[in-house]
Amino acid sequence: MYDLLVVGAGNMGSALAVGMGNAEGGPKSIAILDHTLNKAQAVAARLPQGRALTELESADVYLLAVKPHHIRNVVKELPAGAKVISVAAGIRLAQLNSWLVKGGAIVRAMPNTACEIGQGVTAVCATAGSEDLAARAQEWFRLVGEVFLVPEKQFDVVSALSGSGPAYVFLLLEAMQEAGITLGLPAAMALDLARATVRGAGLLSQARQDDPRAMRLAVTSPGGMTAEAIAVFEKLRFRHQVLTAVRAAAERSQELSALAED
């Protein structure tokens, strides 16, 4: 029996399998199952004790990383009493519970892709009676980043913030690179500058644990150049755009829950 069987060797399933499987104290034997066998094989090859599967086998814990509209069929195939961790966006604990053949323990998690390098953020919640699995899930997700225990009613918003969040930062990176190119820099230099800046700002914010406003003001010399850029962002209602975007993602999380029942 495997310690962990990951279903779905896509972006998130592979990031988690590789991150957890290579961390000290993580699940020792990991199997990975995907419709596309060579995706599962590519992940297994990056694990010390990884095995690519073509069908479900027995495992202590099943981590489901398929798309939300595929998860119901996967859950229905699991053996009675299965211990399940789902990372599917929008899918509620009650839904997972209703699809399981019988009993079992259920944890819902919302990680992000930075788990692949141990720098992820994962929110976790669990059904009553799943405390042991929830403790194990937190332990494993902690191997690949920070973990937050979150009430399920906040999951849509949390998912929209930290689950989708890396994409917002990459969009900023793209936009900074494009601005550099448009204003005359070589593409590679523009990307290197933007990437190193995002990394440094993130690390500085972590190191200082300071109010981000204070950190922004430390860059923004009165009458200087940054002030001109910030004034443009404020005039274009950047904060409002971020709020509107995060709200749209949270609303989509609710829709994904409903769509999975169709």
Ligand SMILES: NC(=O)C1=CN([C@@H]2O[C@H](COP(=O)(O)OP(=O)(O)OC[C@H]3O[C@@H](n4cnc5c(N)ncnc54)[C@H](O)[C@@H]3O)[C@@H](O)[C@H]2O)C=CC1
């Ligand atoms: N990509 C991300 O940043 C995050 C994704 N998630 C969640 O993770 C889940 C997976 O997302 P991605 O990895 O981005 O999708 P993906 O499309 O990259 O991967 C899904 C994989 O599941 C496989 N698959 C589908 N049905 C299957 C089945 N019945 N048996 C075996 N394999 C099957 C597909 O072949 C595919 O390789 C989604 O539910 C998503 O909401 C959660 C947090 C972040």
Ligand SMILES: O=C(O)[C@@H]1CCC=N1
């Ligand atoms: O976009 C999505 O639906 C998934 C969940 C959070 C990040 N990616």
